[in-house]
Amino acid sequence: MTNQLGIHTRLTHSLEVSSIGRSLGMMTAEKLHDKLGNGLLAGVSPSDIGVIVQAACLAHDIGNPPFGHAGEYAIRDWFRQPDPQAILQKLSSNERLDLLAYEGNAQGFRLLVRNEHHPDKGGMRLTCATLGAFMKYPWLATHSNDANDNAHNVQKFGCFYSETSQLEELAACLHLPRSTHHDGFARHPLAYLLEAADDICYALIDLEDGINLNMLTYSEVATIFYELIGEHPDSVSLPVHMSVRQSLASCDHAP
Known part of the structure; x- marks a missing residue:
């Protein structure tokens, strides 16, 4: 931690990402509307798109453990030690992989749709559009990772096996096509704006x-x-x- 107030933290970073994300969302929506003539649905304005991206950006790091990526490495390393093996043996292969390849993005999705505010009853109950913009990696760890991978050699994924049904529902709502490269779906277009803002x-x-x-x-x-x-x-x-x-x-x- 720094003693200088002018140095950015995770909180100020998320606020700044949300500001840029809102601008990118509005600019993109305006371009689409101008070029396509009828590029936005009736009743949807460029500012609406901006707010969707802004909300997703505010939440984009919510699942990160302390110390960011270093925290992810620490969690993965811990589950590779002898002590946790008794815990892992009680889990399915997919559940074990989620811990051995622990990802803050997947934890973020879990918090939003399951844990926060309304546990097991929709979580924060955000709109599908906001969750779609949030999901940079709308797929599971399977097919992208192996339990024997090094803790630092993990492919990113955005959904734990325990939230598979929520991911399926989200993809159906947003008409996301199946991914040909991962165990999941293609990205929502607004997720690219979130990543650009980040x-x-x-x-x-x-x-x-x-x-x-x-x-x-x-x-x-x-x-x-x-x-x-x-x-x-x-x-x-x-x-x-x-x-x-x-x-x-x-x-x-x-x-």
């Missing part, structure tokens, strides 16, 4: 935190930003007193 935040936030932690200089990060933008003005007019975040934001608005 990637954008990780890419930019890490650079911003690097400056605040004195691991990177502003000029180093600005150079990266200008390469992404595709132009580098000779001079940028900035106020005398400006925060790192304001300075980086100004790169995108340079004359």
